[in-house]
Amino acid sequence: MGSTIEQTFGRRDLIKRAALLGITAVPTTGLLSGCAASGGAGQQATGAKSAANPLGVAEIAPLDVVIFNGGFGDAYAKQFETMYVKEFPQAKVSHTSTQNITGLLQPRLNAGDPPDVVDNSGNQQIKTDILQKAGQLTDLTPLLDTPSIDDPNKKIRDTLMPGTIELGTVGGQFVLLQYVYTVFGLWYSGKLFKQHGWSEPKTWTDFLSLGGEIKKRGIAPFVHQGKYPYYINIAIVDLAVKNGGTDFLSRLDRMDPTIWEEGPAKNAIEAIYEIVSNNYLLPGTNGMTHIEAQTAWNEYKAAFIPCGAWLENEQLKATPSDFEMTFMPMPSLPGDKMPHQAIRGGANEPYIVPKSARNARGGMAFMRIMLSKAGATAFAQTANSLTVVKDGISPDVKLRPGTQSTVTALKAAGNSVFNPTYMYDYSAFDVDMGNSSAELMANRIKPAEWLSQVKAAAVKAQKGGS
Amino acid sequence: MRHHKYPFIIGFLIAPVGLYALLMLWPYLQTFGYSLTDWNGESTVMHVIGLKNYSTLFSDSVFQQALVHNLLLLLLLPVITIVLALFFAFMLNVGGRGGTGGVQGVRGSSAYRVIFFFPQLLSIAILTVMFEAVFRSDASGLLNGILVKLGLEDSQHPVEWLSDPNTVLWCILAVTVWWWVGFYLVYFSAAMQAIPKDIYEAALLDGAGRVHTFLRITLPLLWDSLQTAWVYLAIVAMDFFAQVSTLTPGVAYGGGPNYHSEVLSTYLMRNFLYYGKSGYACAMGVVILFLTLVVSLVALRSTRRVRIEF
Numbered sequence: 001m002g003s004t005i006e007q008t009f010g011r012r013d014l015i016k017r018a019a020l021l022g023i024t025a026v027p028t029t030g031l032l033s034g035c036a037a038s039g040g041a042g043q044q045a046t047g048a049k050s051a052a053n054p055l056g057v058a059e060i061a062p063l064d065v066v067i068f069n070g071g072f073g074d075a076y077a078k079q080f081e082t083m084y085v086k087e088f089p090q091a092k093v094s095h096t097s098t099q100n101i102t103g104l105l106q107p108r109l110n111a112g113d114p115p116d117v118v119d120n121s122g123n124q125q126i127k128t129d130i131l132q133k134a135g136q137l138t139d140l141t142p143l144l145d146t147p148s149i150d151d152p153n154k155k156i157r158d159t160l161m162p163g164t165i166e167l168g169t170v171g172g173q174f175v176l177l178q179y180v181y182t183v184f185g186l187w188y189s190g191k192l193f194k195q196h197g198w199s200e201p202k203t204w205t206d207f208l209s210l211g212g213e214i215k216k217r218g219i220a221p222f223v224h225q226g227k228y229p230y231y232i233n234i235a236i237v238d239l240a241v242k243n244g245g246t247d248f249l250s251r252l253d254r255m256d257p258t259i260w261e262e263g264p265a266k267n268a269i270e271a272i273y274e275i276v277s278n279n280y281l282l283p284g285t286n287g288m289t290h291i292e293a294q295t296a297w298n299e300y301k302a303a304f305i306p307c308g309a310w311l312e313n314e315q316l317k318a319t320p321s322d323f324e325m326t327f328m329p330m331p332s333l334p335g336d337k338m339p340h341q342a343i344r345g346g347a348n349e350p351y352i353v354p355k356s357a358r359n360a361r362g363g364m365a366f367m368r369i370m371l372s373k374a375g376a377t378a379f380a381q382t383a384n385s386l387t388v389v390k391d392g393i394s395p396d397v398k399l400r401p402g403t404q405s406t407v408t409a410l411k412a413a414g415n416s417v418f419n420p421t422y423m424y425d426y427s428a429f430d431v432d433m434g435n436s437s438a439e440l441m442a443n444r445i446k447p448a449e450w451l452s453q454v455k456a457a458a459v460k461a462q463k464g465g466s
Numbered sequence: 467m468r469h470h471k472y473p474f475i476i477g478f479l480i481a482p483v484g485l486y487a488l489l490m491l492w493p494y495l496q497t498f499g500y501s502l503t504d505w506n507g508e509s510t511v512m513h514v515i516g517l518k519n520y521s522t523l524f525s526d527s528v529f530q531q532a533l534v535h536n537l538l539l540l541l542l543l544p545v546i547t548i549v550l551a552l553f554f555a556f557m558l559n560v561g562g563r564g565g566t567g568g569v570q571g572v573r574g575s576s577a578y579r580v581i582f583f584f585p586q587l588l589s590i591a592i593l594t595v596m597f598e599a600v601f602r603s604d605a606s607g608l609l610n611g612i613l614v615k616l617g618l619e620d621s622q623h624p625v626e627w628l629s630d631p632n633t634v635l636w637c638i639l640a641v642t643v644w645w646w647v648g649f650y651l652v653y654f655s656a657a658m659q660a661i662p663k664d665i666y667e668a669a670l671l672d673g674a675g676r677v678h679t680f681l682r683i684t685l686p687l688l689w690d691s692l693q694t695a696w697v698y699l700a701i702v703a704m705d706f707f708a709q710v711s712t713l714t715p716g717v718a719y720g721g722g723p724n725y726h727s728e729v730l731s732t733y734l735m736r737n738f739l740y741y742g743k744s745g746y747a748c749a750m751g752v753v754i755l756f757l758t759l760v761v762s763l764v765a766l767r768s769t770r771r772v773r774i775e776f
Contacts, residue, residue, distance in 0.1 A: 287602070
């Protein structure tokens with residue numbers, strides 16, 4: 001049989017394949033420059049400014065809304081759209097929801113015909129710093145200076161949660177409305193606690209002794225999303241920040257390695273290690289994905305779990321109807337600089353108005369509706385999450401128990417809300433710390449080793465810059 | 467007539483070769499170019515820093531660990547997969563009880579062939595979901611559940627397969643072997659069927675058993691196919707991205723616990739996208755490319771033998 005020909009071709013083919021599997025790092029610069037290419041925007045629609053229409057929206061101009069259809073769904077946006085039409089009855093609103101923001105947005109940006117307001121989120125979001133540098137984003141400062149819908153004597157900037165403006169500022173301009181406000185802490189089932197007569201532990205000592213009680217009932221006191229050390233890192237860092245106060249937080253964010261030799265970090269990691277040494281972990285938790293761990297928790301196999309406020313929406317289907325999901329702050333350690341009520345909280349989920357949008361003013365008016373109490377309430381009811389609107393939800397509104405408990409906790413926290421940002425600036429450090437935390441939770445290293453490993457990672461991060 | 471041959475050939479080749487150069491060779495050259503810079507992947511600004519990325523690479527302990535894992539997989543994956551596939555293929559084709567009908571496979575061999583091939587039809591995403599359930603770290607996992615039921619394990623201390631530094635790499639290897647055995651079984655079966663039956667019959671008449679038939683006839687006549695399988699599997703062993711990034715713990719693209727399942731491709735991706743060290747990741751890509759080339763060439767050279775025509 002014609003074996004020689006077959007052989008030579010076969011071999012060439014193999015080397016080709018070898019090369020193919022090597023790496024295909026296609027540069028993304030083409031994508032970036034594409035954003036800058038536009039500019040030939042059409043005429044922007046404007047209307048007369050008035051008390052009822054402070055942004056000067058053209059009342060007849062259609063509004064084009066694009067929503068990322070992710071964890072929050074897109075039903076809430078339809079409610080905003082209804083409110084917009086109520087305000088501008090002549091306007092025609094078009095609603096698009098997608099999981100591929102880049103695929104949808106990029107050609108439209110390049111054609112100079114972008115939508116008027118976009119929820120630029122998800123895996124396929126366009127990096128906002130790139131959009132900002134390419135001059136594609138409308139400066140939203142006028143929105144901040146517009147009176148709020150609920151109180152004409154108050155500017156919108158005074159109705160926002162602290163940190164919202166800072167987190168939405170890119171390159172010195174306020175261009176992103178980070179709309180969703182997420183708090184982080186521990187969660188438990190109100191039903192389980194009532195059933196056994198347990199009460200929410202305020203201090204770590206109480207937490208540990210309650211853990212003993214819980215264990216006696218055959219329930220594991222603690223479960224975490226072990227496959228992703230992100231979650232246990234939140235618990236560790238929050239304990240340390242509450243213990244060391246703002247001084248610890250600012251040194252953490254600027255990657256000062258000496259904090260890992262001092263009290264707060266040591267207290268925090270030793271406290272967490274007590275969960276391991278007391279055998280409080282749900283068996284197998286260190287290998288569980290977030291869904292496996294959270295579902296086990298929903299099945300009453302474990303009492304406490306660390307997570308952000310998206311937990312309720314994420315577990316909607318797995319949660320029994322009488323579960324009474326409840327949020328609580330990380331318990332206090334002796335000598336804490338921050339009060340027990342202090343929690344981690346911050347804004348995320350960026351909304352933008354593209355610069356060349358035909359109805360950019362309408363886009364901002366849409367955001368103004370989002371930032372009203374009615375908007376915030378609609379979001380909390382439909383997407384089960386809080387927004388950056390301060391006290392945005394009136395007390396008579398019925399929310400899901402988990403969301404309701406975060407409203408209560410946030411109110412109790414007052415100004416004691418902190419939001420570490422080191423993980424965005426030092427991602428390699430974050431990974432290293434996660435690895436050490438996973439080792440500690442699996443009892444393969446002790447707190448002293450954790451501290452020295454994390455310190456070494458901080459030294460490395462400080463040198464490497466990222 | 468002869469001098470018309472080349473324009474004719476070029477006319478046919480210009481489009482595919484052009485595409486190949488544009489979509490394959492040019493990105494490689496670009497990757498090499500980027501590997502000499504401190505590009506962060508998200509901006510057009512970069513500085514040429516010479517071979518610094520390469521020198522950093524060789525003192526990077528995680529990179530070394532990943533390299534060791536890839537080399538270990540490179541040794542084990544082809545051997546285990548080929549031995550298993552050969553064994554099954556032999557049993558399905560010539561391993562049956564030789565009655566008066568001569569040479570045949572075990573009973574129901576065509577059904578087995580379909581069953582064995584089935585894993586190849588699954589996409590890696592489905593594979594991941596399935597093996598997450600198999601290796602689940604508590605007693606609800608398939609493997610742990612069986613071990614608990616058999617009394618070999620305490621449900622309070624289950625094996626955290628994919629989060630245990632001692633087991634994670636073996637689990638990933640097992641998944642990959644399971645995934646590929648069926649494919650090579652079918653591949654070797656096809657090659658075995660090309661071997662004339664009369665050779666086997668002659669061997670049977672001379673009183674050769676299964677082991678002898680296999681070692682003296684099947685194996686030598688399959689050498690070309692084995693060689694091909696070896697190279698392909700070596701390339702698979704240099705990759706492992708999908709399995710490691712989806713099944714193992716860790717912040718971006720798995721590789722955990724604590725780098726115990728890190729492979730070159732996952733470390734590359736983490737540097738490229740997550741750490742923003744894209745220039746450094748490109749240097750890694752260049753190293754992987756050359757390693758894969760060397761491995762393929764070595765595999766091809768060292769397995770070259772005299773062909774037997776039949």
